[in-house]
Amino acid sequence: MSTNQNAELISAQTVAKHNSRESCWIIVSGKVYDVTDFMDDHPGGSKIILKYAGMDATAEYDRIHPPDALSTHLAPEKFLGLVDPKTVVKVETQMSEEDKARAQRKSSLPPLSEILNLHDFEAIARLVMHERTWAYYSSAADDEISTRENHAAYHRVWFRPRVLRDVSTVDWSTTILGQPSSMPVYISATALGKLAHPDGELNLTRAAGNHGVIQMVPTMASFTFDEIVDAAKPGQAQFLQLYVNRDRNITKKLVQHAEKRGVKGLFVTVDTPQLGRRERDMRMRFANQEPTEAPQNTPQDRERVQKAANVVNSFIDPALNWNDIPWLQSITKMPIVLKGVQSWADAFEAYDRGLAGVVLSNHGGRQLEFARSGLEMLVEVTQHFKQKRGITFPNDKFQLFVDGGVRRATDVIKAVALGATAVGLGRPFLYASAYGQPGVERAMQILHDEFEMNMRLLGARTIKDLVPELVDASSIHAHMVAVPDDRLYNANYESMQHARLREM
Ligand code: 173
Numbered sequence: 172m173s174t175n176q177n178a179e180l181i182s183a184q185t186v187a188k189h190n191s192r193e194s195c196w197i198i199v200s201g202k203v204y205d206v207t208d209f210m211d212d213h214p215g216g217s218k219i220i221l222k223y224a225g226m227d228a229t230a231e232y233d234r235i236h237p238p239d240a241l242s243t244h245l246a247p248e249k250f251l252g253l254v255d256p257k258t259v260v261k262v263e264t265q266m267s268e269e270d271k272a273r274a275q276r277k278s279s280l281p282p283l284s285e286i287l288n289l290h291d292f293e294a295i296a297r298l299v300m301h302e303r304t305w306a307y308y309s310s311a312a313d314d315e316i317s318t319r320e321n322h323a324a325y326h327r328v329w330f331r332p333r334v335l336r337d338v339s340t341v342d343w344s345t346t347i348l349g350q351p352s353s354m355p356v357y358i359s360a361t362a363l364g365k366l367a368h369p370d371g372e373l374n375l376t377r378a379a380g381n382h383g384v385i386q387m388v389p390t391m392a393s394f395t396f397d398e399i400v401d402a403a404k405p406g407q408a409q410f411l412q413l414y415v416n417r418d419r420n421i422t423k424k425l426v427q428h429a430e431k432r433g434v435k436g437l438f439v440t441v442d443t444p445q446l447g448r449r450e451r452d453m454r455m456r457f458a459n460q461e462p463t464e465a466p467q468n469t470p471q472d473r474e475r476v477q478k479a480a481n482v483v484n485s486f487i488d489p490a491l492n493w494n495d496i497p498w499l500q501s502i503t504k505m506p507i508v509l510k511g512v513q514s515w516a517d518a519f520e521a522y523d524r525g526l527a528g529v530v531l532s533n534h535g536g537r538q539l540e541f542a543r544s545g546l547e548m549l550v551e552v553t554q555h556f557k558q559k560r561g562i563t564f565p566n567d568k569f570q571l572f573v574d575g576g577v578r579r580a581t582d583v584i585k586a587v588a589l590g591a592t593a594v595g596l597g598r599p600f601l602y603a604s605a606y607g608q609p610g611v612e613r614a615m616q617i618l619h620d621e622f623e624m625n626m627r628l629l630g631a632r633t634i635k636d637l638v639p640e641l642v643d644a645s646s647i648h649a650h651m652v653a654v655p656d657d658r659l660y661n662a663n664y665e666s667m668q669h670a671r672l673r674e675m
Contacts, residue, residue, distance in 0.1 A: 180255035183227075190225030192217075196251065198227040198259070199241060203251040209244070214483070215303070216456045227259055235365050237395045244486075273299060283606060283613045288621075289578045289599040290659035292614060296367070296602035297663065304366040306455035308601055311536035312447035315667060317544075318536025321576025324544035326654040327646040328585045333630030341626040344383075345634045347593045348436040348506045348527060348570065350408035353383030354622055355587050355634060359574050359595030360389035360412030360438070360510075367604045374604045376402040376409070378611035382619070387438055387595070388429075390414040396425065400432045410436040412510065414443070415495065417488040426503050437503060438530065442511025444489035447538040451667060496524050508572070513542055515555035518571075522556075528570035528592070535575050535597055545573030546586055550647045553590040564590030578660065580621030584629065588637040589644060 181203050189196035195207045197220065210217040215235065223231060232241075242250075266274070277299045286292060297305055311318030345355045358379055364371030371393045372386075379386040380403055387410040388399050396411075403409055411429045416422045426437060499507055506527030511534055512518055521529050531549050533542035549571060556562040564571050565587075573586050574595030583594045603614035631637050646652045 179252065181252045182255050183258040183260065186254060187225040192221065195220065195224045197223050197225070198254050199229050199232045200238070201229075201254055201256065202241075203254050204241060204245060205249045205251055206245070209249070212485075227254075227261075231264075234369070235363060235393060237393050237398070239395055269302070273301070280606065283609060286606075286610075286613055286617070288617060288659070289596075289603070289614060290663060292599060292602040292605070292610065293663045296605045297665075299605055300367060303455050306452045307363070307366065307449075308361070308598060309665065310449035310451035312449060312538055313540035315451075315536065317533050317540050317542050318576070319664065320650070321533065321536055321544045321546075322578065322657070322660055323576070323654060324546040324647065325576060325579075325582045325585060326657065327649065327652055328546065328589075328642050328644045330581075330585075330629060331641055331643055332628060333636075333641070336630040336632065338627040338630060338632060341623060341631065342633050343622045343626055345593065347385055348410070348508070349567075350385060350435050351383065352385050352408075352593065354580075354583070354618060355591070355593040356384060356577075356583055356618060357410070357572075357593055357595050358384060358386040358600050359597035360387045360391075360440075361597040361601050362389055362391035363393045364389075364601065364604065365393035367601045368607050370607060371604070372399050373402045374608040374611050375600055376407075377608050378600075378615060379409075380404040380407045381612060382615040384615060385410060385435075387412045388434070390425070390440075396429065397432070400434070408435045410434060410438055411505075412438045412440060414440055414487045415491050415499075416486050417490075419498070421486075423502050426499075426505075430503050430505050434505060436508060436527070437499075437505045438508045438510040439499065440487075440510045440534075441491070442513070442532065442534050442538045442542075443483075443487055444491065446483050447534070447540070449537060451665070454668065493520065493524070496526070500525070508570070511538070513539075513548055515548075515552045518552045519555070519560075522560075522562075522569050526569070528572060530572040530574060530595065531591075532572075532574045532595070545575045546589070547647050549573050549586060549589050549591055550644050565592045580618050580625050583618075584622075584625055584631075584637060585642055585644075587634065588639055588641045590639070 183198070186196045186198055186203055193207070195210060196203055196205050206220055210220040213220055219231070280295060280299065286295070343355065344351065344353050346352060347357060358375050364375065368374055372388070373394060375386050376399055385408045388396060389412050391414065392399060400409065411434045413422065413426065429437070508528045508530060509521050509526060510530040511532050512521060512529040513531065513533065518529050531545040531552060533539060533545065552571065553564050556564065570592040571590055572593055572595060573591050574597065577583060577594050577596050578599060586594045600611055600614055603610040606613070626632070629641060631641065
């Protein structure tokens with residue numbers, strides 16, 4: 172969107188007149204926008220927009236979005252002009268009681284030395300993150316069965332360690348799509364990192380750079396792509412997670428720009444033709460929606476709820492299909508991996524089309540409810556490749572990845588033993604970033620320490636020693652097997668709530 176410097180300036184007083192649902196203007200970074208039609212499409216709800224109706228929303232906007240979000244998602248004619256800076260009065264925002272209590276909790280964070288595992292970060296994040304942030308990050312589809320299964324699946328795989336193998340030095344470094352990685356772990360893409368911390372994704376980039384870990388940069392980040400790439404060290408490998416836009420030119424530009432900027436792999440998300448139904452997040456959005464007069468299930472009510480859920484459909488193309496793959500292959504030389512494959516048949520298809528690999532994933536349980544865990548898919552996929560194609564894993568030509576539910580190095584080791592090249596962690600690093608970059612670094616250090624000890628205890632000197640014989644996965648498909656209670660995880664898991672009466 173270009174700004175016409177010669178256009179007449181709009182006074183803040185004029186903007187202030189447009190302060191209602193009927194006509195809603197806001198100021199962001201000196202620019203005036205008409206967001207009347209957009210507010211019901213806003214993924215964060217209309218209430219927050221109405222709170223700033225007729226006012227300068229820059230500080231609140233910057234807290235969450237990348238600078239280019241407005242120009243990407245609003246029609247050009249909704250940009251009305253520049254505000255006359257002489258007329259702007261600074262708005263003082265009032266802290267709510269809950270905000271004050273949260274700030275208080277934030278000032279009592281335990282020192283990082285007392286954070287012993289990734290569950291600890293989750294417990295702290297739940298206390299100090301804004302409740303909307305927590306709801307957005309932690310929620311998952313429908314009854315949240317798949318998201319819990321992701322974690323539980325790791326409990327159905329047990330070790331068959333080897334002894335007397337001289338494990339005085341152990342080494343769990345590896346390569347992912349040809350890029351060196353200090354561990355078989357990468358940072359999986361998660362949207363809107365600024366919700367967790369003002370430095371958002373940059374905390375992940377910088378921590379990854381210091382620990383030799385590869386970050387998958389999300390399409391839906393809260394910094395621009397370039398800001399995230401600029402935060403990397405020279406030579407630091409990054410991947411890009413791609414949502415294919417309805418407008419293929421937007422996607423082509425992003426992919427080619429990423430390749431030019433040195434991104435080493437493209438992870439195309441294929442499990443999100445529509446966003447899953449995350450009810451804890453939806454309930455939070457209701458709380459942040461202006462109440463409608465009559466709580467009827469009118470078409471207008473339904474449309475309002477549906478619109479917010481479907482807003483991503485305006486930029487993620489549900490028509491994406493296998494015939495788009497040759498096009499993707501034609502616009503880049505980067506290795507292409509499909510993220511969100513859930514069956515051996517699709518993994519075969521990806522292999523046959525010369526792709527570099529697949530991420531076996533149910534999107535952190537946020538998409539199709541009752542999609543199986545990545546770990547369970549891994550067992551099935553490797554079995555089929557072996558039986559039908561004589562191909563075994565890990566394999567440099569076609570790499571398998573899994574994500575979802577991983578909290579311990581033992582989880583990663585199980586997946587690697589079963590054929591995964593590496594494992595993605597998304598939420599745990601976001602939770603760690605409540606502490607900023609040092610938190611993310613601490614999370615990586617914890618994984619590092621867990622790897623060192625567990626490699627020794629397993630009798631595995633290098634990644635090559637992590638073979639299928641090291642694990643017993645015979646119960647992986649048994650969804651009703653009794654497993655010991657995971658107290659740390661369960662203490663963090665939040666039960667879902669039913670609807671409540673409106674406050675009288
Ligand atoms: O899981 C998600 O929340 C997600 O993938 C997404 C998709 C589009 C916009 C924001 C987040």
